[in-house]
Amino acid sequence: MSFSGNIKEELSRQIPAARHCRIAEIAAIISLCGGVSVSANERFCLKVQTENLSVARKYFTLLKKTFNIVVELSIKQSRGRSRNRVYMVYVKRHGDTVRILQAVKLLKGDGLDYMGAEDAQDITDSLIIQQTCCKRAFLRGAFLVAGSVSDPRKFYHLEFTCTSEYRARQIQSVLKSFELEARVIPRKKYFVVYLKEGDQIVDALNVMEAHQALMELENIRILKDMRNTVNRKVNCETANIHKTVNAAVKQIEDIRYIRDTKGFGDLSEGLAQMAEIRLAHPDATLKELGMLLTPQVGKSGVNHRLRKLSEIASELRDNKEEKHYD
Structure with missing residues (x-):
């Protein structure tokens, strides 16, 4: 499993004890890979779709523990070249969907007006x-849902890939609250929030409480620093x-x-x-x-x-040369 995969597996096993923390995590998952369908009679159905089993399992568990509702899971094969499995977690009951959307502040006021991707309120400004x-x-x-970390043995890079700029800015804002200076850049049809400094990535893993991955990264950094120090010394000596x-x-x-x-006859005794x-x-x-001279002389x-x-x-x-030209 990749380094990113290890981090996600570790994070997927963490279920917050506090209900408000579980709701915050659910809000992140829904805002980044969720969708709501509305029937002709204005009945809501909530769906989260992901190719990562860890995400599906974590979301399923969070909903069950937080709202104690009936959740359905289905699996299908994607049609792309990768032919990966796609996991879909459904909340099909209208009342349950409304409870979840109200909890994560994706319904306007007390009504049933769902806020989609473009007009959803800034989650970072909500309670x-x-x-x-x-x-x-x-x-x-x-x-x-959207994160990845490069193999730290090669280089340091952590990123969140978002489908819209406002979501990227939300993540950037939350990272900044922990004094993590992330940047946002457009990449094709996505917006990427990224950190490139090893220290910042270590701090980000600590913020997310991925402590096992943090220790693995620190061990790799120590080994890389030792190799770099040895290489510098060898290069200097060479x-x-x-x-x-x-x-x-x-x-x-x-x-x-x-x-x-x-x-050497015309040289002084010392030079000869x-x-x-x-x-x-x-x-x-030198x-x-x-030490071979008599008397002995220092390096200078x-x-x-x-x-x-x-x-x-x-x-x-x-x-x-002068005589030659003459």
């Missing part, structure tokens, strides 16, 4: 999710080795050029000794070279002498 616990429940329901080797090769080339051009020891120990570090002293030898070699090359 449904004024309490923090209800906001958590609302986000759980929204994630079950770069230093290349730099040291390239510098040593250049030093030896300069010293050999001095030796083959004019010899440095040149001989560097040729004899091409792989030695510290090791300094060795570096100064080698730099001086390079300057002499450069002058000899320049003089040779």
